[in-house]
Amino acid sequence: MKIKTPAISLLFASVMASSASVIATEPVQPISPVKEINLAQVELGKKLFFDPRLSKSGFISCNSCHNLSMGGTDNLKTSIGHKWQQGPINSPTVLNSSLNIAQFWDGRAADLKAQAGGPIANPGEMASTHTLALDVLQSIPAYTTEFKQVFGSDKINIEQVTQAIAEFEKTLVTPNSRFDQWLLGNKNAITKQELAGYNLFKQVGCTACHNGEALGGNSFQKMGLVKAYKTSNKAEGLSGVTGKDADRFKFKVPTLRNVEMTYPYFHDGEAATLTDAVDVMGKLQLGKQFSKTENAQIVAFLKTLTGDQPSFLMPILPASVDETPRPAPFE
Amino acid sequence: MKIKTPAISLLFASVMASSASVIATEPVQPISPVKEINLAQVELGKKLFFDPRLSKSGFISCNSCHNLSMGGTDNLKTSIGHKWQQGPINSPTVLNSSLNIAQFWDGRAADLKAQAGGPIANPGEMASTHTLALDVLQSIPAYTTEFKQVFGSDKINIEQVTQAIAEFEKTLVTPNSRFDQWLLGNKNAITKQELAGYNLFKQVGCTACHNGEALGGNSFQKMGLVKAYKTSNKAEGLSGVTGKDADRFKFKVPTLRNVEMTYPYFHDGEAATLTDAVDVMGKLQLGKQFSKTENAQIVAFLKTLTGDQPSFLMPILPASVDETPRPAPFE
Numbered sequence: 001m002k003i004k005t006p007a008i009s010l011l012f013a014s015v016m017a018s019s020a021s022v023i024a025t026e027p028v029q030p031i032s033p034v035k036e037i038n039l040a041q042v043e044l045g046k047k048l049f050f051d052p053r054l055s056k057s058g059f060i061s062c063n064s065c066h067n068l069s070m071g072g073t074d075n076l077k078t079s080i081g082h083k084w085q086q087g088p089i090n091s092p093t094v095l096n097s098s099l100n101i102a103q104f105w106d107g108r109a110a111d112l113k114a115q116a117g118g119p120i121a122n123p124g125e126m127a128s129t130h131t132l133a134l135d136v137l138q139s140i141p142a143y144t145t146e147f148k149q150v151f152g153s154d155k156i157n158i159e160q161v162t163q164a165i166a167e168f169e170k171t172l173v174t175p176n177s178r179f180d181q182w183l184l185g186n187k188n189a190i191t192k193q194e195l196a197g198y199n200l201f202k203q204v205g206c207t208a209c210h211n212g213e214a215l216g217g218n219s220f221q222k223m224g225l226v227k228a229y230k231t232s233n234k235a236e237g238l239s240g241v242t243g244k245d246a247d248r249f250k251f252k253v254p255t256l257r258n259v260e261m262t263y264p265y266f267h268d269g270e271a272a273t274l275t276d277a278v279d280v281m282g283k284l285q286l287g288k289q290f291s292k293t294e295n296a297q298i299v300a301f302l303k304t305l306t307g308d309q310p311s312f313l314m315p316i317l318p319a320s321v322d323e324t325p326r327p328a329p330f331e
Numbered sequence: 332m333k334i335k336t337p338a339i340s341l342l343f344a345s346v347m348a349s350s351a352s353v354i355a356t357e358p359v360q361p362i363s364p365v366k367e368i369n370l371a372q373v374e375l376g377k378k379l380f381f382d383p384r385l386s387k388s389g390f391i392s393c394n395s396c397h398n399l400s401m402g403g404t405d406n407l408k409t410s411i412g413h414k415w416q417q418g419p420i421n422s423p424t425v426l427n428s429s430l431n432i433a434q435f436w437d438g439r440a441a442d443l444k445a446q447a448g449g450p451i452a453n454p455g456e457m458a459s460t461h462t463l464a465l466d467v468l469q470s471i472p473a474y475t476t477e478f479k480q481v482f483g484s485d486k487i488n489i490e491q492v493t494q495a496i497a498e499f500e501k502t503l504v505t506p507n508s509r510f511d512q513w514l515l516g517n518k519n520a521i522t523k524q525e526l527a528g529y530n531l532f533k534q535v536g537c538t539a540c541h542n543g544e545a546l547g548g549n550s551f552q553k554m555g556l557v558k559a560y561k562t563s564n565k566a567e568g569l570s571g572v573t574g575k576d577a578d579r580f581k582f583k584v585p586t587l588r589n590v591e592m593t594y595p596y597f598h599d600g601e602a603a604t605l606t607d608a609v610d611v612m613g614k615l616q617l618g619k620q621f622s623k624t625e626n627a628q629i630v631a632f633l634k635t636l637t638g639d640q641p642s643f644l645m646p647i648l649p650a651s652v653d654e655t656p657r658p659a660p661f662e
Contacts, residue, residue, distance in 0.1 A: 050400050051400075052398075052401075052405075053406075057407075057411065058405070058406060058407055059395070059405065059407065059411050064390070067383075068645060069381050069382075069645060069646055069647055069648045070383075070648050070650075071650070074383075074389070074390065075384075075389060075651065075658070076388075076389055076390065076658060076660055080388065080390050080660055083415050084414050084415035084660075086660075086661055260650050261650045263650070263651065264657075272653075272657060273653045275653065309647045310645075311644055311645075311647075312644065312645060313642055313643065313644060313645070314399060314400060314641075314642070314643060314644070314645045315400055316400055316640045316642075317400045317401050319401075319402070319591050319592045319594070320406065320594065322603075322604045322605075322606065326595075326603060327406070327407060329407055329411055329415075329417075330417055
């Protein structure tokens with residue numbers, strides 16, 4: 001096949017110019033690929049993310065509730081913790097969580113590193129302690145060697161553990177969704193119905209909160225802005241962090257990236273389907289009743305936001321040794 | 332670099348001849364690589380193995396108790412089932428399980444296919460039913476398409492599900508352990524202490540039961556042959572399958588492949604370390620009290636049996652759709 005290089009270059013330049021202008025005027029931006037990363041920390045953090053020995057039971061790992069086979073969630077209304085305790089809130093996806101302004105629904109952790117230590121020591125989640133988790137890791141020669149290689153010290157500390165997990169989590173971005181391909185200039189990447197959904201999504205004001213690279217994650221908003229949200233869930237959101245009454249029921253706006261995979265929806269997981277979620281959002285946040293057609297268009301658009309899922313070899317964890325504290329699942 | 336081909340060929344032939352003669356005279360054989368496999372079934376089975384939607388809770392998958400990051404086990408005395416029920420027996424490793432004469436400690440499943448359906452419908456394990464599990468799979472278009480591609484029919488049935496899981500499990504062999512390298516002629520692959528351990532292992536009679544490719548898995552033997560085994564565990568072994576009183580406390584001899592990773596040991600998981608396990612086996616099965624040195628030699632040998640762990644990309648599971656039956660973790 002004969003390739004006319006100059007013609008292709010011109011075409012490429014023209015596509016890039018046109019897509020750059022599309023991006024500039026859109027409230028949604030394509031996900032940027034990960035640029036700077038500490039790969040040694042990533043590989044260590046991946047092991048820790050999958051290691052159930054960070055829990056008291058030896059059964060629950062980060063991946064149990066942020067399952068990377070399932071959109072970085074557990075697809076449950078609220079999560080299952082130590083001894084099958086029912087969690088208080090829906091597990092948010094770990095995918096693209098590096099794009100969030102803060103972590104947890106109420107933003108109580110400033111960043112991924114601050115977040116990662118929480119569930120390990122939460123009695124309702126992994127139910128360990130930082131001391132015990134460190135004793136476990138420190139007892140395993142393959143871990144002490146790897147921590148030493150990565151962080152340069154003989155003694156493992158919780159800062160290193162959370163730093164490595166956070167660095168791994170930074171790699172969990174999902175570029176290349178069909179919608180991103182459209183934003184980048186491939187006009188055939190989405191259908192007419194999906195485009196109509198996007199236009200409606202902008203027109204009615206969804207993008208007031210669901211904007212940017214992650215279509216969310218960058219502000220706290222009241223759940224039930226126009227009309228109150230009814231739920232038996234006890235979570236009160238941002239007010240628990242700021243102490244301000246005005247922040248009651250303000251939650252971090254969830255990302256809509258990969259939303260087809262991250263069901264069920266809302267902080268209480270009470271919306272089972274995207275159709276339900278769009279309907280409730282229209283009524284409560286925008287004072288708008290979507291028609292069946294409108295709802296279907298928006299749902300069709302939302303399904304274009306599924307990006308390339310993280311792809312990596314399943315990590316093999318170093319074995320415990322005789323001195324390693326044993327799990328206590330039934331104590 | 333100049334390579335003398337004929338000389339190398341001769342050397343190779345000589346190594347092969349010498350290793351073939353070693354293998355022929357040893358009670359342990361190196362693990363053969365997987366030869367015939369249905370790759371389409373393997374890829375489907377891998378997804379099913381990792382899919383917690385085969386459980387009632389949506390939280391427990393095959394990989395929960397046969398964790399491929401941890402030697403194909405959960406490293407717990409006995410497993411955690413639906414609603415945190417305490418399992419009756421130690422989860423045997425799924426690694427090299429295709430080499431077993433039968434599955435489960437009591438051999439009640441003839442093969443991997445027969446085994447795979449058990450835990451899904453066991454109320455104490457995944458607590459689903461085959462009907463519900465099939466309804467879940469059948470509702471998900473990506474699964475129905477893949478089952479159709481693999482098995483050629485529109486309707487998914489439990490035979491297909493267990494067949495695909497079993498085919499995936501057949502790939503979970505762990506060749507290339509240092510001991511296999513030694514068997515294949517690399518005399519430097521194990522140390523003097525490890526070789527002394529192997530010689531002792533043969534000499535005292537461990538190989539009467541722990542022999543063949545898997546060093547076990549090919550017979551049922553009484554736990555407590557010379558001296559009774561004391562345990563609060565209720566399992567009675569093979570007699571539950573055959574109905575014969577003579578088969579009480581007969582269990583399938585577990586494989587010793589990857590035994591460093593598959594702690595704790597015995598059907599009740601009561602031996603926390605290899606040192607303990609070797610000590611108990613010596614006393615109860617052989618009527619022999621190993622010295623500290625002997626015990627350490629055997630343990631050193633056992634640690635040479637860790638092979639290449641299965642290496643594969645973490646599977647991405649197809650999302651549920653609106654019609655998919657939802658998990659019921661707290662019902």
